[in-house]
Amino acid sequence: MIRAVLLDLLGVVYDGDTQIAGAVAAVEHLREAGLPLRFVSNTTRSPRDRILAQLAALGVRVTDEELLTPARAAVEWLRRHGRQPHLLVHPDLEAEFSSLDGRNGRAVVVGDAGDAFDHASLNRAFRELIAGADFLALATNRTFKDADGLLSLDAGAFVAALEFASGRSPVVLGKPSPDFFLSALAGLNCPAADAVMIGDDAESDVAGALRAGLGAALLVRTGKYRPGDETRFDPAPTALVDDLAAATDWILEARRAETDSGDAL
Template sequence: MIRAVLLDLLGVVYDGDTPITGAVAAIERLRNAGLPLRFVSNTTRSPRGAIIAQLAAMGIKVAEEELLTPARAAVEWLRKHDRQPHLLVHPDLEIEFSGLECGSGRAVVVGDAGEAFDHASLNRAFRELVAGADFVALAINRTFKDADGLLSLDTGAFVAALEFASGRRPAVLGKPSPDFFLSALAGLNSPATDAVMVGDDAESDVAGALSAGLGAALLVRTGKYRPNDETRFDPAPTAVVDDLAAATDWIISRAAA
């Protein structure tokens, strides 16, 4: 039985500023079915408030507690470990880390910095790591579907470069970290085995969720999906469906009464 639903955003609910066909209605159907939702996004370019406003403009109302992002997880991690961040993130995301300048130690925090990724910024982060700073990756996605409709390099390539050069392994806070999925389920009154994840990334969304112990994970053929993605990673998807509307049909047919 399905008792809780985790939804990726980019590539599942919307592309750019445009909802994917049927997605808004699908979310409403899930809510009307009484299924608690959490929106779990690996996006590291936009602060939470901007994401919630973007969804609202599409007709999707999301409460603050329903949205989990790697930046939110990183702020909690930095506070818990009393670290001040050395940020290698998109300039728009830096506001999420305000007020953390007084930690007793330092941590390099890497997200999708976009055009801010250059040799100088990577080298500054590298030198921080060599000097002993902790290493935190907001995500390790390989690619994302860019505004022009094509795939672009995501954070993972740059995290891998710093890992290779420094010999240090990062703490990964976004998907596919098991803690990220389990944190999203906290308070939903559902065991992981009764939860389902819907995503367009066979590795981070689907295999990550199943490895974290979720009972099901659906791969949609929208967003970054490419033919045969479902065969490239283990565990394989519970099912491959056309889009969020089709995923909703699958979920509601298996929802707890």
């Protein structure tokens, strides 16, 4: 029985400052059906308060506890391990790490630093790693849909460069880490097998969710989706749908079928 829904944001609910057609109404339909929601974004450029404000401006009701980002997961990791961060992230995100004063060593934190990715910044991070710092990747996405509508390099390429040079493997805190999906379900009293993920990234959103044990993962044809993405990664999507509105219809129909099947027994 479907008991919870995880949703990506960029490319699923909105593109830039514009909602994807029907997305706001689809979120409300899921809420009206009594399904708890968690918004699981891999964005590592926008701080948390800006994401919540953007959603509110679009008319999407999201509480603080419903939004999970890699930056929040990283802060919790750093606090738990007592590490001081060496940041290679977008300047807008740096404030989220300002309250940390770890005394048990250092950790390199890599996100989508945008124009801050240059040889000097990458080399500083590399030197921290070979000196023994822990290695945290906020996300390993290959690409994202940029403001001009085209795909741009995401953090994954730069994480891979540091991994290659240092010989160190990162702790991945965002999607496709299984822990990220499972932490989104924590507190919902919902087994992973009873949850559905909706995303536009066949690798991080969909295959990642299925590898984490979620019962279904739907790939939408919006955002960064390109024809053929549904065949490029394993596991393949449970279903390929046009957009969030179609994904909502799929979920509600699947729930009705489950209910009808239960009534027939």
